[in-house]
Amino acid sequence: MTTKTIKLRQAKTSAVTSRSLVSMLTKVALWGFLVIMAVLILFPIVIAFLGSFKSNAELTAGSTFLPKVWHPSNYADVWKLANFSRYTWNSVFVSVFATAGTLLIASISAYAVDRMDFLGKKFYVGLQASTMFISIGAVVLRPQFELMVGLNLQTSLWAVIIILVSGHASTYFILVSFMRGIPRELDEAAMIDGCSRLWIYSRIVLPLLAPGLGVAGLFAFRHAWNEYILPLVFTMSQPNLQVLTVGLASLRYGISAASQTHYMMGGAVLSMLPMLVAYVVANKSFMQMTAGSIKG
Amino acid sequence: MRNLKQKLPGFWFSLPSLVLTLIFSVYPIGWAMRYMFYDYKGYGTERFVGLDNFVRLLSDEAYWNSVVNTFVYAGGKLAITLPLSLILAVILNRGIRGKGFLRGVYFLPTIISASVMSVVFFTVFNSYNGVLNQLLVRYGIVERNVDWLGVDKAMLTVILIAAWGAIGNYMLLLIAGLQSIPDDIYESASLDGANAWQKFIYVTIPMLGPVLQMVIMLAIINSLKGYESIMVLTEGGPIGKTEVMFMYVYKLFFPISTSSNSMEQQLGYGSAVGFVTAIIVGVVTLFYFRLSKRLNQVH
The missing domain is CATH 1.10.3720.10 (MetI-like)
Structure with a gap:
């Protein structure tokens, strides 16, 4: 095998890896975009759902993502008290x-x-x-x-x-x-x-x-x-x-x-x-x- | 006579629909076109004033402010919604894993009431203890709470919320358009050595032309018309910064008692404002129509 063909082969493999690297990066960017969009779309709906189980004090202080204590009773109050x-x-x-x-x-x-x-x-x-x-x-x-x-x-x-x-x-x-x-x-x-x-x-x-x-x-x-x-x-x-x-x-x-x-x-x-x-x-x-x- | 007898049943069948349409869609237009020449508050006497309402309109700064705001709002909404929905449509039109689920997620906002979401968004963007400010402050992105619904940012916030609700809808319309582009065009473009970007610019966009134009048209009309979420979120405030045309009309017809800059109920003047607003929307639509036609000829 001459040095020429070896060089040629190396060049080929590096081209292949760089191409697959590019396609991988596009894939990552693509999925990153899709996921970010999905998160942005779902964010307010999730916030409303989780917030509906928090106490009002917790919502006002606002330091939590998940409710510290789940208050399903909120729904009973909303249903009856808030008409x-x-x-x-x-x-x-x-x-x-x-x-x-x-x-x-x-x-x-x-x-x-x-x-x-x-x-x-x-x-x-x-x-x-x-x-x-x-x-x-x-x-x-x-x-x-x-x-x-x-x-x-x-x-x-x-x-x-x-x-x-x-x-x-x-x-x-x-x-x-x-x-x-x-x-x-x-x-x-x-x-x-x-x-x-x-x-x-x-x-x-x-x-x-x-x-x-x-x-x-x-x-x-x-x-x-x-x-x-x-x-x-x-x-x-x-x-x-x-x-x-x-x-x-x-x-x-x-x-x-x-x-x-x-x-x-x-x-x-x-x-x-x-x-x-x-x-x-x-x-x-x-x-x-x-x-x-x-x-x- | 026999002919007439045959033609009657269909008439009876369409009559309820016809009557309802005439009473609740056609008559109201006539009503407004009559009262725009009157001074009428909805109670007391009505007085014919000719073109006075229109003269008054010319110097009504609050109204022209709302016209400018409407165009800022519509322009901003389009600038965010169209590119994002087009990108999503192009990505999700391909055989990507989980595309059905993702489409479902992006389309979700369109089934929820804009007014309900605006209440939720109020708790998100609220400057005092809103969720967004808490996140931004905690992660050190901003130092102090941002006044999202204040004088400077309210319009931006309202636009972002409108875009949130609209992206999925236009994405779906664009996907339907993309699916009507035959595959062999892409194949022959590939044979000619076109890369993905070139295919997008030289195949997708031109082939999508008519659908894209219709989607843009829909988007323009919808954003010029919509005021539901603004009404819940800011009522046009603060100091008229998010006031849009149709909300101004609404306030003249049904004054909002809680709002700080409440207006007096004026049905005559409101009709005139409404008429001019409808004309503005019509002219914009027509202008866009002509423009897109001319663009078609160039291509």
Whole structure:
């Protein structure tokens, strides 16, 4: 073996090791980035969870990461003393009825648009699309409030539910896309048998639409459960009607906010818990819908 | 006649949806467009004042301050959110171990209420005994507590929190876009000797173009519109440093009694401010639309 080939071989191996070194470094940097991002994302949620088991004094002194003594009793206090049983019930009430109403109204109109020709169909579809794109945020809140004053519902949670149901355009579009996947032969056959449209909708279309209803319902429920400003407007002066988001935020501005940090933590965990559970069970649906929205 | 009879059932089926939309989405716009020409406090008499509200708006420093703040807020949020979500999307689009789990983690903030998280973030960023200050002081990164919600830092804090909530959402949209890029383009780029960085610049970015534009558009609109978490966290304070446009409108419609610089309820003026704000958002969106179209032509 000549010295030349040995040198060549050495050069080769060192090139290989330096390349694998680079690829290792990229790998480390990559994973470092992923881990740091994950820690940053989870940090406040973990802080809330751990904080909800600390005593208020410990939270105020703030010298610990894990609770020195675990206080599960915080949750009993939050539930009873801080009125969160009431808030939870109101949240469930609003979210369940808003979701059911949204699904009912959006599915029946999605059925009409996908399967029938009717008066003013073009206008209707255009209207639904434009409500999705016009963004006027806070501007409509006051007129909506005035409308509810007119209906004498301004101090009722039904006002919140009705307004949430009225914003069903995105649910409608989700359901139309699912409706397209249901074969038309089924309801055409039922038509020939003389079944009414309403019968076909409730007995044939709705059951077949179940997966779509599930996904759209998940979204409608999340929206209703997490909504803050709308219920705030209608329940500002009525603590007994407040939902979790509103009740929790009111602790932030309460007179004794400083002495209630453990309530704030416990309340925050209670407020996010149902969504977290739903997410663990159905996170594929959550993510698919978001990703699907881009493909139109 | 028979034709009409056939066309009726569909009309009845869509009627509840149509009526609700007309009453709660269309009528409110008309309401605001009427009252923007009126002096109306929500009680007492209403008086037609023509364009007075708009004249007043021109010299309303607090409002224009909130407009500037909105653009700082939106710009800051975009500057943090877009690069991070793009990097995450590119990494997690590859066959990396545990990518499903990591996607789940990054997407988690989008399912939690912004207002609830803002309460938690208040205890994190609180200057007196917040978790962040305790950590920073203990590890000697800063000497004294940083006033995260004070005059200097409040906007930064609000932007960071908004980015926290948004990264996962845009990451997922971008992953969906990345998956629509065919593999053979990458393969032929590899055959031409392109390295990972070159592939990213010359293949991924151009191919991702339309999706990226849509994501940026969504991000712009969302950040111009959002005020929920700011409302819980700072109520626009201190001294208007985090006031954004739609929150200003909200305060004119529903004065916040606890806030230090509380405003008087003014529905007429509020409608005018809301109208102008909606126009501003619309113009920005349109401008971006035109710009991205022109960029498409250049490429």
